[in-house]
Amino acid sequence: KMCAKLDCNYRAASTMDLNDSTSLAELMSRYVSTETGFGVPKDGWRICLAHEFKEKRKPFQAKDVSLSNMIEHVSLGVRYLRWWYRKTQIEKKAPFIDMFRALPLRQIYGAPLGGIGGGSITRGWRGDFCRWQLNPGMYHYKTVIANQFTVCLRRCGQTVYQQVLSTERPPTLQGWNWGYCGEYAFYHALYPRAWTVYHLPGQNVTLTCRQVSPVIPHDYKDSSLPVAVFVWDIENKNDYALDVSIMFTMVNGSGHKDDKSGGHWNEPFHLEKDRESVSGVLLHHQMPVNPYTLCIAAGGVNANARHLHHSPVSSPTEELRKDKRRSDDSVGRERTRPGLYFVFCVRQSSARGCRFTFILCWFILLTFCLNVRWRYTHYYGTKGDAAPSLSHYALTHYSKWEESIDEWQRPILQDGSLPAWYKSALFNELYFVVDGGTVWVELPEDADISGGLRPEDGGLPAQPEVVKDYGRFAYLEGQEYRMYNTYDVHFYASFALIMLWPKLALSVQYDIAGSVVQHDPTERLNLMNGRYSPVKTRGVVPHDIGDPDDEPWVRANAYMIHDTADWKDLNLKFVLQVYRDYYLTQDEQYLKDMWPICQTVMETELKFDKDGDGLIENSGYADQTYDGWKVTGPSAYCGGLWLASVCMMCKMARVLNCESVYQRYRDILERGRAAFDKLLWNGKYYNYDSSGQSMSNSVMSDQCAGHWFLRASGLGDDDYQVAFPKEKICSALKSVFDLNVMSFSDGQMGAVNGMRPEGVPDRSSVQSDEVWVGVVYGLAATMIHEGMIEEGMRTAEGCYRAVWERMGMAFQTPEAYCEKGIYRSLAYMRPLSIWAMQLALNNRPNHGKTTDTDVGQD
Incomplete structure (x- = not known):
């Protein structure tokens, strides 16, 4: 009866109209009680395994550009094609952005496996292992169909049920029992x-399979x-006992073409320590x-269990039927031929059920970036033989990880003022901290990150304490845009790091400061304009x-479309992050170290104020993070970032008792604010730019980005109004909400x-x-800071509903x-900028004092 009822309800959930105001997760939660899954929380992203997304989207291609934009970018296309051919056909390397081979949308991905910065494997929401990043920053999109869990039930020695827990029906491996009905699972x-x-x-x-990865805020060991x-967890609701077997199969290979070249090999292990x-x-x-080693292991099974640790097979269903029983001593230590291997656990259940625990870990022998080593090797060595110890540690510590995760998430999940979609988005968007091609490495003792300029000359220590103690961290701009720590984008994403792993955020800042x-x-040839310029300008x-x-x-600077030395936002975003990070961590040494670098980049930025009115001008091309959207003269986006940065320089100068610097930037701020209002304010919002061209009065959703950082850095009304009057900011945000949000796609897709x-x-333009x-999450945070909580939530909700529920882009x-x-x-x-919304919510009046979890204090 229970299964029949669930079948009906899952059918209803999986066939619902996703344009309905009720989300899939909310509908499913109505139908699925806590009794139908072991410990499944109320909040999160939930989907029936039989669900099919109606909306099918395609990646952006050249043919999607308007005729006028296509004509304008013909020269770029020709230069890119020549460069792409040389890169892929002659150098045999992948381009940092491949415009000809964009990833197709596969609506299959689930939460990635693993900690931060040591590689990642993604298990899809239907249970398939389908995305691999075991070569740092380089992705392999291949579903290895044989990597599965299989269940077998026996009663009185007879098999009564056997099933590969996959909805797939592949043309290979015909001896396996495929085709689990996805309508019975979520x-x-x-x-x-x-x-x-x-x-x-x-x-x-x-059966409830709980997947746990050690991604724990403020933890710099286990999180790596x-x-x-x-x-x-197996729940047997019958009045008789069953023998339950769960088998985990994994091929020695990731579906990569190199698998066929041979040379892979396998060996069993057994480790007993501290009575586990x-x-x-x-x-x-x-x-x-x-080269890397995968490890699949099992443990935590009581003395009544029967273990079959490893065996090469062609048909796991046949192995289940045989019910082989081996002792640990029967497993040899010799190398074995490549093949299909599995860990096999059998246990007689009680009336209430039983539990099995499997571990998957990996160890990569890193040949990457001048003799650096993975962060986790600090604890497990570099010889590649750590997998048994690592799997034992995971077995004995995962319950503590879950306690820490519960403690971190509980205050937000129990906050009744926050909607369910937001709680799902806030935590699930964190997947990118692990699955963003992320690397977290230790430096050799003789490494120097300062760029060669010492503190006495206005530079940095060779190895600042935070880098020495916590290592170097890098993540990609995107899995398709393969550049590490892309700084104009990190400006938005950095909120997740500074709030949850602040030492990593500071480490990134030291790296950037050394590169300055x-x-x-x-x-090098710039693909946009065909001119040559230095790869990196001091x-x-x-x-x-x-x-x-x-x-x-x-x-540095893998990006070669523009000469970014002429970009107007990069230097400013550095200054804004320096003060925000100081405000959230109260790390005075960090502020002192960054201060001379801030002065250097601001001096460089001052050259963009051509007329000396205290306000910088854009150059007439796409010279900021919107690298396909031209901007001419003073602009809302870069001009706002400039005023906010000048305001921050004043704040830092006062903290560090540099009165002459304070007076200089205070003068610039007063003149710049007057010019900003005169040239860009139109009575309702700030114009896109001051060029007077036909589109110069467009409403830009990101026009208050500078003000957003002032608010996120704790500046009150008296402080930030020196740069932006409150009434103008509120008017601009209202215009953005009315036009960019509510007048776009019926208010259901965020802000254009x-x-x-x-x-x-x-x-x-194309952007x-x-x-x-x-950007939408950052805009929502800005609205929340100004008390526009309902508008901010409505703005961000449109993106979540579109991406996670209608387009099927979960975890991508x-x-x-x-x-x-x-x-x-x-x-x-x-999109990691969603954590800026949480910072804004923490700072709501009457919300209470922020805690270490809310901000970046360790």
């Missing part, structure tokens, strides 16, 4: 954990471990670059710290980047009519999408 994600609940038709048995735990034992098999992958003083005179913030397919940190005053999107998810939130049909750059860094 997936639930609340990152860093996920649950899959399987109801076995006709058996009165429920490349390991995940699968906890299987773990047994498994090591799958050694002999890749040409960065460096100079790479190598002349005195400016780099666009990024390099390509993972090259030598990041050594060769550019909107005309008459209520139609600005289609003057002005896009929605940028990370894109940089951008248009109103219809198109998306761009799947799995992108910027």
